[in-house]
Amino acid sequence: MSSEKSANIDHASLQARLDVSSFHRWLGLHLISASEREIVIKMPEREDIYSVPDPQTVHGGILASLIDLAGLYALLAAGVPARATADLRVDYHRPAAPGTLRVTGRVIKPGRRICCAEAQVHNTEGVLLASGRGTYIPV
Amino acid sequence: MSSEKSANIDHASLQARLDVSSFHRWLGLHLISASEREIVIKMPEREDIYSVPDPQTVHGGILASLIDLAGLYALLAAGVPARATADLRVDYHRPAAPGTLRVTGRVIKPGRRICCAEAQVHNTEGVLLASGRGTYIPV
Amino acid sequence: MSSEKSANIDHASLQARLDVSSFHRWLGLHLISASEREIVIKMPEREDIYSVPDPQTVHGGILASLIDLAGLYALLAAGVPARATADLRVDYHRPAAPGTLRVTGRVIKPGRRICCAEAQVHNTEGVLLASGRGTYIPV
Amino acid sequence: MSSEKSANIDHASLQARLDVSSFHRWLGLHLISASEREIVIKMPEREDIYSVPDPQTVHGGILASLIDLAGLYALLAAGVPARATADLRVDYHRPAAPGTLRVTGRVIKPGRRICCAEAQVHNTEGVLLASGRGTYIPV
Numbered sequence: 376m377s378s379e380k381s382a383n384i385d386h387a388s389l390q391a392r393l394d395v396s397s398f399h400r401w402l403g404l405h406l407i408s409a410s411e412r413e414i415v416i417k418m419p420e421r422e423d424i425y426s427v428p429d430p431q432t433v434h435g436g437i438l439a440s441l442i443d444l445a446g447l448y449a450l451l452a453a454g455v456p457a458r459a460t461a462d463l464r465v466d467y468h469r470p471a472a473p474g475t476l477r478v479t480g481r482v483i484k485p486g487r488r489i490c491c492a493e494a495q496v497h498n499t500e501g502v503l504l505a506s507g508r509g510t511y512i513p514v
Numbered sequence: 515m516s517s518e519k520s521a522n523i524d525h526a527s528l529q530a531r532l533d534v535s536s537f538h539r540w541l542g543l544h545l546i547s548a549s550e551r552e553i554v555i556k557m558p559e560r561e562d563i564y565s566v567p568d569p570q571t572v573h574g575g576i577l578a579s580l581i582d583l584a585g586l587y588a589l590l591a592a593g594v595p596a597r598a599t600a601d602l603r604v605d606y607h608r609p610a611a612p613g614t615l616r617v618t619g620r621v622i623k624p625g626r627r628i629c630c631a632e633a634q635v636h637n638t639e640g641v642l643l644a645s646g647r648g649t650y651i652p653v
Numbered sequence: 654m655s656s657e658k659s660a661n662i663d664h665a666s667l668q669a670r671l672d673v674s675s676f677h678r679w680l681g682l683h684l685i686s687a688s689e690r691e692i693v694i695k696m697p698e699r700e701d702i703y704s705v706p707d708p709q710t711v712h713g714g715i716l717a718s719l720i721d722l723a724g725l726y727a728l729l730a731a732g733v734p735a736r737a738t739a740d741l742r743v744d745y746h747r748p749a750a751p752g753t754l755r756v757t758g759r760v761i762k763p764g765r766r767i768c769c770a771e772a773q774v775h776n777t778e779g780v781l782l783a784s785g786r787g788t789y790i791p792v
Numbered sequence: 793m794s795s796e797k798s799a800n801i802d803h804a805s806l807q808a809r810l811d812v813s814s815f816h817r818w819l820g821l822h823l824i825s826a827s828e829r830e831i832v833i834k835m836p837e838r839e840d841i842y843s844v845p846d847p848q849t850v851h852g853g854i855l856a857s858l859i860d861l862a863g864l865y866a867l868l869a870a871g872v873p874a875r876a877t878a879d880l881r882v883d884y885h886r887p888a889a890p891g892t893l894r895v896t897g898r899v900i901k902p903g904r905r906i907c908c909a910e911a912q913v914h915n916t917e918g919v920l921l922a923s924g925r926g927t928y929i930p931v
Contacts, residue, residue: 398573401562423540434537435599436579443574459609460574461767462646462740462788464881465602466908466927468901483923484885488790489739489767491883491923506900506908507601508925510740510788510883512766600906601879601927603742605769605788607762622784623746627929628878628906630744630784645761645769647786649744649879649927651905676851679840701818712815713860713877718853738852740924741882748876785879 384409384452393448402440407477409452416445418476425473433471438496438505439463441478446492446509449480457490457511465507475499487513523548523591532587541579546616548591555584557615564612572610577635577644578602580617585631585648588619596629596650604646614638626652662687662730671726680718685755687730694723696754703751711749716774716783717741719756724770724787727758735768735789743785753777765791801826801869810865819857824894826869833862835893842890850888855913855922856880858895863909863926866897874907874928882924892916904930 390406393399393416407415418441426434443463450457476496483491490513495506529545532538532555546554557580565573582602589596615635622630629652634645668684671677671694685693696719704712721741728735754774761769768791773784807823810816810833824832835858843851860880867874893913900908907930912923 395567396573397562397564397567398576399565423536425536426538428534428536434535434579435582435602436575437537439578439582439602439604440573440575443578460606462606463574463578463602463604464742464925465578466900466925467599467601468903468908470598483883484920486885491740491885503901508881508883603786603881605761605786607764607769622744623781625746630746630879642762647742647744673845674851675840675842675845676854677843701814703814704816706812706814712813712857713880714853714857715815717856717860717880717882718851721852721856737887738884740884741852741856741880743856743880745877745879 384411384454389448389452392451398440399444411453412481414445414449414452414480416441416448416478418478420473420475431473433476435465435467438467438471439465441476441496442494442505442507443509445478445480445494447511449482449492449494450485450490450511453482453485455482455485455490456514458514459512461489461510461512463507463509465505467505469502469504471496471498471504476504483508523550523593528587528591531590537579538583550592551620553584553588553591553619555580555587555617557617559612559614570612572615574604574606577606577610578604580615580635581633581644581646582648584617584619584633586650588621588631588633589624589629589650592621592624594621594624594629595653597653598651600628600649600651602646602648604644606644608641608643610635610637610643615643622647662689662732667726667730670729676718677722689731690759692723692727692730692758694719694726694756696756698751698753709751711754713743713745716745716749717743719754719774720772720783720785721787723756723758723772725789727760727770727772728763728768728789731760731763733760733763733768734792736792737790739767739788739790741785741787743783745783747780747782749774749776749782754782761786801828801871806865806869809868815857816861828870829898831862831866831869831897833858833865833895835895837890837892848890850893852882852884855884855888856882858893858913859911859922859924860926862895862897862911864928866899866909866911867902867907867928870899870902872899872902872907873931875931876929878906878927878929880924880926882922884922886919886921888913888915888921893921900925
């Protein structure tokens with residue numbers, strides 16, 4: 376577990392902080408690893424997240440949610456006290472079929488006025504489904 | 515109901531098309547009005563959509579979802595056969611407290627290769643909470 | 654001239670402030686009108702701004718520049734002390750043929766931490782060529 | 793020169809293609825290296841690119857231009873026949889003082905309908921000044 380690599384990071388408290396959000400609990404987010412360099416979060420397959428039924432495709436808003444939160448928690452994992460998303464930009468690369476999703480977040484630039492982070496969503500085969508960036512306002 | 519203004523638009527079929535998505539059904543989306551000029555969709559208050567509990571604030575991913583889908587359905591309401599979101603950009607203007615949300619979508623530019631639409635999320639007092647744009651790939 | 658509508662705005666000082674930038678002088682920017690509601694700036698045709706020669710098409714970076722600066726000066730015209738662009742997003746709607754360009758900027762949301770503005774670039778026939786948004790950091 | 797690594801890429805023809813644009817010639821762009829993996833382009837210091845005079849800071853539109861074109865040429869260097877920018881998103885990380893700028897572009901996802909690429913602008917000390925993404929329409 377890479378979460379032991381940094382004094383800023385504590386795996387259990389990051390998972391607890393994720394779980395503070397009722398939407399995160401609904402998504403069933405599970406923290407896989409966290410370090411100053413990157414954070415990895417897993418989301419299980421579930422009903423109620425699809426945009427079309429045939430073939431079932433995960434809604435763009437769900438993928439946007441993963442990118443938004445992975446950027447924020449990448450900052451927190453790196454010890455940057457980010458608080459709220461200022462703006463979010465998502466590119467959709469391929470339709471996301473049902474199955475576990477994995478989102479990886481990385482800090483691009485911490486800042487006193489604005490912080491920038493990026494994230495990628497992959498399926499379990501490692502195929503890139505969506506990626507993007509957010510800017511976040513520090514505390 | 516402005517949905518009678520255009521041959522391209524049918525209120526009941528747009529609501530039915532919204533309801534095809536399991537995520538839209540979960541969000542409880544209700545089509546208020548639809549015309550070639552704009553579409554308005556309402557989302558009721560519900561548990562499981564918050565990012566922080568105190569004070570309860572709607573998750574940025576939920577607001578991003580509303581902007582994504584309002585852009586797409588604004589295109590459909592205008593008779594533009596858009597199919598999938600290519601990219602999405604969201605600005606968060608104010609924390610969204612619990613309560614009904616109202617999203618308004620408008621076409622910026624239909625296109626043969628790419629279509630562009632914008633959307634605003636307001637609360638019931640008419641305060642702007644988030645706004646943004648998406649690009650969509652036509653059928 | 655709409656610039657007389659607001660105590661915050663002075664046409665001559667806004668033009669002078671535009672001219673402080675060597676890039677703005679090179680672009681030949683001319684302030685058409687400025688109010689709390691919107692700002693309009695004109696850019697003449699010139700060599701050295703094209704991306705392809707046949708048919709000559711204005712470079713996307715030039716259109717991005719117009720959107721960036723129109724957003725910032727819309728904030729200044731509205732009395733919002735914005736200082737630097739935090740991020741910029743531009744949609745390209747149609748190829749921009751040689752000719753005078755006109756950019757219109759409007760405030761979306763002033764803010765203590767971050768300000769948001771939008772802008773549209775039209776040609777002299779009023780055809781929308783590009784549009785977008787920026788976020789700006791206040792002084 | 794990494795340009796010899798791929799049959800898709802020819803250093804001299806990429807530089808020639810860059811020079812087709814009058815704006816690129818004005819910017820004085822110089823192709824440093826090009827491969828399927830990444831493209832690096834250098835831009836010399838010059839007057840007429842600043843947003844403020846004291847301290848001199850490169851205009852955000854110039855940095856946006858570099859990101860736009862580096863994304864496009866990263867696709868071309870990778871053998872992806874991209875033609876026009878659909879949209880562009882730029883994050884400004886630090887003020888860019890006078891001096892040579894270096895922009896690095898990389899393909900995120902080629903596509904039949906839309907292609908995505910990213911780029912970073914650094915100064916000669918390797919400090920990240922701006923970064924972003926564009927989507928591009930294939931021929």
